[in-house]
Amino acid sequence: MNFTQRISAAVLLLTALGLAGCAGMTRQEKGTATGAVIGGVAGNVVGGGLLGTAAGAAVGGVIGHEVTK
Numbered sequence: 001m002n003f004t005q006r007i008s009a010a011v012l013l014l015t016a017l018g019l020a021g022c023a024g025m026t027r028q029e030k031g032t033a034t035g036a037v038i039g040g041v042a043g044n045v046v047g048g049g050l051l052g053t054a055a056g057a058a059v060g061g062v063i064g065h066e067v068t069k
Contacts (some may be wrong), residue, residue, distance in 0.1 A: 008044055011053075012037075028068045035064020 015037045025033070039060015044053040 004044075004048070008041070012041065015040075028065060031068030032061050032065040035067070036061035039063070 036057045037060070040053050040057035042060065043056015046052060047055065
């Protein structure tokens with residue numbers, strides 16, 4: 001497992017643990033958070049690096065927010 005894969009795995013784990021505390025969130029907030037996580041992972045896979053991850057998370061968050069309106 002290379003460095004990038006380890007970082008990605010750590011981010012996924014921390015995000016999953018963070019989302020475990022989402023019991024008080026609205027449906028739309030959960031959709032935004034879920035979209036950001038999925039988008040971040042997709043952005044890392046497609047674009048690689050921090051910029052790809054951040055861009056993917058931003059786009060995914062917006063999509064998740066809009067889909068759950």
